[in-house]
Amino acid sequence: LLSVLLSAPPGPARALSTCRTLDLEAARLKRIEAVRGQILSKLRLPAPPPEPGPAPALPEEVRALYNSPRALLRQRARSREPAEPQDYYAKVLLRFPRESPGEGEGTLG
Template sequence: MHYCVLSTFLLLHLVPVALSLSTCSTLDMDQFMRKRIEAIRGQILSKLKLTSPPEDYPEPDEVPPEVISIYNSTRDLLQEKASRRAAACERERSDEEYYAKEVYKIDMPSHLPSERGAFKGCLKPLLSNSEDKRR
């Protein structure tokens, strides 16, 4: 009983000391996200060989009609090419090509001396005593 009281007192005395030695701090997710965004901005500026973000953003120029025409014709050509490929794949994957046209039957010789004899020995321990008496 004396040891129990002494160990409880010692434990209660050491708990605040142990808690004060903790070096872990709480994580502020907002601060973490702000620092992460700043690091990503720095990486982007570094890749662009800039020291700071540009001050003014120029308005995009009007796209010439020739460029729009070339873009549209290229897009249409690619869509047509993709539909031709899909149609070719469908023809290749027809049922006639999928299933075999000829069926071959191959007789496999048995390598066991006797099919029944081999299985009979395996099944014998599984038979009950009443079945053994019938034999």
């Protein structure tokens, strides 16, 4: 009982408050509407576009054409031989020394 009395302000103080309670959900919806309006004005649209209907089904030829590279890649992966260990490690690097420009010019040997 004591904690309830201490947590709530006295009656006259509550009556003198001029602040309205803030409805967070209403503020969030107003902000969303404002952003939506900004996006529409940036796109120079008077209203949001209508919702698109369901997408038509793809013809079987298109689906087969889309899936053919995938099947080919799977087939190549199955037929590929495992890499040999020597292909895994780095190859030998051969360096050839060369003269810098200007060296060897003007000397008689």
